Amino acid sequence: MMGSSPSLPARKIRNLSDSTGFSTEQIEILHRRFLHLTDGKSTMSKSSFDNIPDLDNNPIKSRIVNAFFDGRNLGLQSNETVNEITFENFLSTLTFFQHVDNHHPKEELEYCRTEKLKFLFRMYDTNGDGKITLEELREIVDELLSKKSKTDKTSSIADAAMLEAANICVGEMEADQLYEAITFHDFLQIMQDLKIESKMHVRFLQMDTTAMCK
Incomplete structure (x- = not known):
């Protein structure tokens, strides 16, 4: 049928569901969206994300897109960037954006929160x-400001944020102390009150896929 898209084998869908936590229905929908973004190709490049209107107004669009091609999020040993990703790669990165409610066991919620914060870090x-x-x-x-010409403002905000991070992580700084960078341990302290479990989701992937569903 014209406009139809190839479907995944049922066994593969079940395996992906077991490994990612997405339901079989969600995986089928996401696969259609993947093919919609890639014009039916089996791999995706960064330019495919230009077809997601909801991302256009996001000030950190480039970081979100780059995250899908970051080797650290694809199980590689380094932070090298890959040029193309498969649907499985795409889906595994999307797991970081899954909404997690409070009905899950405490250990599972804590693990999910830590993994989301690692991804964000x-x-x-x-x-x-590191x-x-x-x-x-x-x-x-x-x-975030989307005003690259105003470097003074950028610097002052960043400097203030780094000082605040230092105060949270090491307490009041002495005049001769230097806080050089935020480690992941520090990042956990800074983000401890953020409900990251529900803040990161896949809403930005909503799009009209009617043509792919016929």
Whole structure:
């Protein structure tokens, strides 16, 4: 039938459901969306994300997109970037955006929270050295402000954020103390009150896939 899309084998869908936590129905929908984004190809490039309107207004769109191609999120040993990802890669990264409610066991909720925060931390730790430096923090603020020409404002906000991070993680700083970067341990302290379990979700992937569902 014209406009139809190839479906995944039932066994593969079940295996993906077991490994990712997505329901079989969700996997089928996401597979159709994957094919919609790639024009039916079996692999996806970064340019495919240009077809997601909800991402266009996101100030950290590039970081979100890059996360799907970051080796650290794909089970690789380094932070190298890959050029193409498969549907399985796409789905495994989407697991970080799954909504988790409070009905899950405490241990599972804590694990999910930590994994989401690791993913978020990696988005900001662009060079993969395990730390968010002041320079990386300035880049984040710059993107959030979307005003790259106003470097003074960016620097002052980033400097204040780094100082606040220092106060949270090591207490009041002495005049001669230097807080160089935010480690993941520090990041956990800073984000301890954030309900990350429900903040990260897949809403940005909503799109009209009618053509792919016929």
